[in-house]
Amino acid sequence: MRDLRQQWEMKREESGASASLVVLQELVRRRPGGAGFDGKRVSDWAPRDETSFKVPQAGSDDRVLALVRVWAEPAGEPVNERWWRDLLEEAREEQARERRHRHDPQAGPGAEGPAFETVATLGARALEVHAAVLPDHSPDEAVPDLPPYLSRAHDDELFAALRPVLDGGPSLLAMMTGDSSSGKTRALYEALRDLAPDRPLLRPLGAESLLGLLRSGRVETGVVLWLNETQRFLYGSNGESAAVELHQLLQRRAGVLVVGTLWQHPYWSELTGQGTPGAVHAHAAALLTGPCTRHIPVPSELTAADRVRWQELAHRHGDRRLTQALKAGAKDNRVVQHLSGGPELLVAYRRGPGEHFSHVEHALITAALDARRLGHRAPLPAALLAAAADGALDARHRPADPHWCAQALAALSTGRRPDGSRTDIRNTLTPLTALRARSGEEAAYEPADYLDQHTRRQRAGVLGTASLWQALLEYTSDPEDLVDVTDHDVTTGLFDAALSRGLYKLATLILRKAVLAGQSVAECELVSLLSRRWDPRGHGLCWVAEHADLSRPVTTPSTASDAMKSIGIVQEGTPVLIDPTRPFELPREAAEAREIVAALHAAADRAATVHTFSKGMGVAAPQIGVGRRVAIVRPAEGDAITLLNPVVVEESSDTDEQFEGCLSFFDVRGKVPRPRTLEVRHQDFGGQFQTTIFTDGLARLVAHEVDHLDGVLYVARMAPGSSTISVAEYKGTGQNWWYSPRSGA
Structure with missing residues (x-):
């Protein structure tokens, strides 16, 4: 780029034309993609001193290409757009690798992938900023x-x-609230891009993911936690747990910035208890209204002074979108919303099927909106939408193609139909968004939030089709979407939606599914519902007694592994469990080591609430999602042991074989041969080395945890041909290991 700049300036000087930044800025802005280009960027992207070069941020590629086209034109050089875009992406990846090396010198400068994401590496689209x-x-x-x-x-x-x-x-916690598409997320993006473009940024997917992050110790000083659409993280029992953990972290650790957005109504009002009887979301309310949170409302409308400045901005930058939005918002003054096309999308939907959207597409959008309105908060699986939409379609409009749903959902989430026609608004705003937890997985879908917010009141009294309710009953997998158990005095979710609409049979079936999913409050609700009117002979009550554990005061997960997962223990199949851990540099990293050890003890305390460990137990850092070389062991008797950077230096030839379990796959037990004596070299927090000899049961516990730190699970130590057994088959629960006397003892 520097060479192109020099050639362009030389050609301009030879022809007597100005090569000033002001002239260049105007030339670039006239090019496709050049709107909003700032001439000051030239000194960053093509400096005369190459050591001052700054990689263009994600989202600026169009402006870079517009600049390159201007510079290349006098020389008659063609511009290979794909080559330039690939080059910019490679530059950003290289920058990320350099950041990783600075953050983690042991990773080496050639390590693949960034150690962390940042606002600069992600860009606006990845952070869900509405495109204009x-x-x-x-x-x-x-x-x-x-x-x-x-x-x-x-x-x-x-x-x-x-x-x-x-x-x-x-x-x-900086919380922006307001209407949909009012500029909440863009405000956060602009602030972080200006103040913290290179800070590590963490983006959990939902309440469970947030809980895992908070319990892993990864939310450190200097980290930004991005919680756009914060309702995803604070509803339900996991949401309440996440609120507690986040509140505690904000109180005890300095320098952590959490940013989030919420609709003022209903989410902020519901979560803070405004106008709601009872403490339905007590912990979320304590977090959001406490001293650790700054609540910043975002107005839905521009002031008169804002409108004048908006017009000046549009004129100064020559961006037609600003002018068009100002014109479109002349009547309702919702200029920012018109910028993203939200009102136009709403109009397109309200026109009904056969207009902008086909009958199939309109039925899928309606199914998504109604499912969300009735209480299905999780992203919607394709099977649910297909079943709901198919039942709502007239027989004349049902397609013959067996892949009709996949094609229609792709069109609604990408904006482009197979024939090249468009479903989106202005080639940008789509009615559905596809979400995947991992690459290659089947997508789930969410409706555009502007549509969701502005159709709720209009459709509040709509019962919902029979096919929609059947699909919700069949495909809803999150128990808290079936019946919310945040507060035992107030139930919400699909059960409450069905009951309040007089759909008593559906309400009963939803509770039945919730009981089978382990929701303890569902058992009480079902008993209450059946005993009032519809179960005079008590058959339903007998079923509840047969399928429910009525002795438990709270929800109990259905399996031992689910129980461990529910308290934050990383489960088998997660890469951190099979990756070797990174040692600490002590005493330099003593503070971080102490925090992780504290988190390990907290995890052990939680595990002790769901299982009695008569043989003793241990937890290694990978089991709470941290790839560092530290573990704790709690013997059946005696004080807990901290293993910092442990290395086995010697083990006895005398071995024995006993059953072991692992918190990361706690449904089974396996017989594992282990040495009866283990000599381990480890460090204290001050960096001093010490060697400890462990014997019998304690040697087994220590060996198990050291294996975790090497990325080895106990099944890899089992004898060839042996296999695990289920917990039900295992007869050693509640008993200690037995060891025969040593020879010569």
Whole structure:
């Protein structure tokens, strides 16, 4: 790029034309994709001193290409767009590798993949910032996702709140609330891009994922935790647990920044208990209304002064999207919402099937909106949407193609049908979003939040089709979507939606499924429902007594492994369990080591609430999602042992074979041969080395945990041809291991 710049400037000087940054800026802005280009970027992207080069951030590729086209034009050089985009992506990956090396020198400069994501490496689209669109935008026209940004009063408040945290001050949850598409996420993105572009950023998928992060110790000082659409993380029992853990972390550790967004209604109001009787979300409310949270409302409408500045911004940058949004919002003053095309999408949906959306597409969108409205908070599986939509379609409109649903969902989530026609608004805003927990997995879907928010009131009294309710009953897998157990006095979820609509049989069947899924509150609700009216002979009550554990006060997971998973123990199949761990540099990393050891003891305490460990027990750092070389062992008798950077230096030839279990796959037990004596070299927090000899049961416990730190599970130590047995078959629960006297003793 530096060479292109020099050639362009030389050609301009030879022809007597100006090569100033002001002229260059105007030339670039006239090119496709150049809207909003700032001439100051030239000194970053093509500096005269190559050591000052800065890699263009994700999301700026269109402007870079517009600049390259201007520079290449005088020389008549063609611009290979794909080559340039690949080059920019490679540069960002190389930058990420360098960051990883700085963060983790042991990883080596050639290590693959970044150690962490940042705002700079992710870009706006990955962080779910709504793209801005043009009404007359052609798919072939290169337009950057984001227009120039108008900073408003809430941005000033946000910047003032974030700066002290980023300087190492008290931790904070910055919560932006407002209507859908009002600019909440964009405000957070702009603030972090300006103040913390290279800070490590963590993006959990939901409440369970957030809990795992918080319990793993990865949310450290200097980290940004991104909780866009925070309702995903705070509803349900996992959400309440996450609220407790997050609140405690913000109180005890400085320099952690958590950012999130919520609709003011219903989510902020519900989670903070405004207008709601009873403490339905007590821990979420304590977090959101406590001193660790800064609540910043985002207005849905522009002030008169904002409208003037918006117009000036549009004129200064020549961005037609700003002008069009201002014009579209002349009547309702919802200028920001018109920028993303939300109102236009709503109009397209309300026109009904056979217009912008086909009958099949409209039925799928309606199924997604109604499922969400009735209480299905998790992303919606394709099978649920297919069953609900198919039953709602008139026989004349049911397609013959067996792959009709996959094709329609792809069209609704990508914006493009197989024939090339469009389902999105202005080639950008789609009615559904496809979500995948991992690459290659089948997608689940969420409706566009603008559609969701603005159809809820209109469809509040709609009962829902029979096929929708049947699909919800059959395909809902999250027990808390069936019946929310956040507060035992108030039930919500699909059960409450069915009951309040007089669908008593459905409500009963939903509770039945919840009972089988292990929801303890569902048992009580089902007993209450059946005893009132519909079970005069007591058959239903007998079924509940047969299938429910009525002695438990709270939900009990269905298997031993599920129990361990529910308390934050990483389960088999997770890569961290088979990767060798990284040793600590002591005493330099003593503070981090102490935090992880504390987290291990907390995990052991939680495990002790769901199982009695008569033989003793241990927890290794990988089992709480941390790839560091430390474990703890709690013998059946005596004090706990901390194993920091342990290495087995000698083991006896005298071995024995006993059954072992592992918290990471606790449904089975396996017979494992182990040495009866183990000599282990390890360190204390000050870095001093010591050697300890362990014997018999304690040697077995220590060997098991050291194996974890080497990425080895006990099944790899079992004798050839032997296999594990189920917990039900195992007869040693509640008993200690037995050892024969040693020879010569």
